[in-house]
Amino acid sequence: MSIFPSVISGATPLRIAVVGAGFSGAAVVVHLLRLLPAGSCVHLLERGGRFGRGLAYGTCSPSHWLNVPAGGLALDPARPDAFVQWLQQRFPAFGAGDFVPRMLLGEYFADELAAAEAEARVRGVELRRHVAEVRAIEHDGRVFHVTATGLPPLAAERVVLATGHLPPRRVALPGADWDEPGFVADPYAPGWQAALPDGAAVLVLGTGLSAIDVLMALQDRGHAGPVTLLSRRGLLPQAHRWLDAKPQPASVPQPDWQHETRLRPLLRTLRRTIADAAAQGCDWRDVMARMRPQTPALWQRLSARDRRQFLRHLQPWWDSHRHRLAPGIHARLTALAAAGRVELAAGRLQQLQRGADGRIGVRWQRRGGGMRQAAFDAVVNCTGASAALAGSADPLLASLCARGWLQADPLGLGLLVDEQFGMPGVPGLYYIGPMLKAQRWEAIAVPELRQHAKALAQVLAAGALAPA
């Protein structure tokens, strides 16, 4: 007997196409396979060829760690221990409080997908996996037609875009261009690290999590050259606690910000709460954790002006406190800095110029004053994955924007969806993934996305109840 009973037996079968099989796409599909009635078919289309991993969990570097302890990362919020159980079957020493390499989470998501697929097959629900890039989506007034490389068009009553992160924004380089040799516009593109000359001096633009990813991957390769991390403020991600200091968000004061609608009072309340928590011997990280479920509502109450102010002045501080480093990676970073293997710089790029020796001369205005100049063999763009839909070079997203099916948010944080993750004015077309940040701010990590994925699958499956 099935351990996942269909909740809508007797309903009309559906064909659903899901574009992108990173975490978001895979999570929606796992739930759909459990919810859809017999005869339904889910097409899962992934251009990268690996299902359930995506940008974050497709990494092959053992030094790319999760920035959340394993206990908070199961695919299904209803089975919160599932990832830890999966881990312990393979590595009995791991517990819920451990930070582990991201690739393990990707392997677990892929296993969850395969298990749901096998279970669904028994019930007559089919998952068809396609290694293909979706280039166009049309609607003939009855069904969608999804056109992907190397496939005949696929018909589907519903389409879910789970296309994930866009490549980082190409920050302006005064005097140079990202397409020149030695410039790496996308740090997660394959191959560039292997092509570095021995002892190459590397300038990383950005000091957040993707900069640390690059630094760790370089160290794993035995990179012996100097690495400089440069950002306007030079703020590194804060460290998580080692888990012998247990998080206790429930023990910190609960701020009264239910009626706060302006940025300044909100910030004052947050500061005061952190100070009160510290006075009681609590940790600021617990205040952030307590705030997390309320962040989307707080964000939605802010005016466009306040959101803009936040992005301009506060986001670097927010990011460095909210998106923290696993303690082991933080300790490694500290040791590299102490050994002079990595330099942290705060400043603003002024000029880049190719020298006669082919190296890239870079001059920047230091934050504390004065100029600094140095020569590098490579400059890497680690300003973070983008969600700026408007002007995206992605052919599918660009064509959907041009047709008016996708609406970019004016702040460049993602796209606008209705309360059921649908595209306003385009019935049957949905989105799940980090571009939900536009309306929720706190929406890009697994703990939030898995809730959204489950909710979206329920919305989609409810469509099977509609009369044929």
Ligand SMILES: Cc1cc2nc3c(=O)[nH]c(=O)nc-3n(C[C@H](O)[C@H](O)[C@H](O)COP(=O)(O)OP(=O)(O)OC[C@H]3O[C@@H](n4cnc5c(N)ncnc54)[C@H](O)[C@@H]3O)c2cc1C
């Ligand atoms: C480097 C990094 C580390 C992170 N670490 C953590 C962490 O430790 N803990 C945490 O909670 N969160 C973390 N996150 C955040 C979070 O887990 C991710 O945002 C989440 O995995 C997003 O998944 P996604 O499927 O929406 O997007 P992606 O992972 O970007 O997947 C989208 C997929 O869609 C495919 N695709 C795109 N367009 C097409 C197309 N036209 N046709 C076919 N396929 C297409 C892509 O190939 C890709 O596989 C991290 C994010 C990043 C970027």
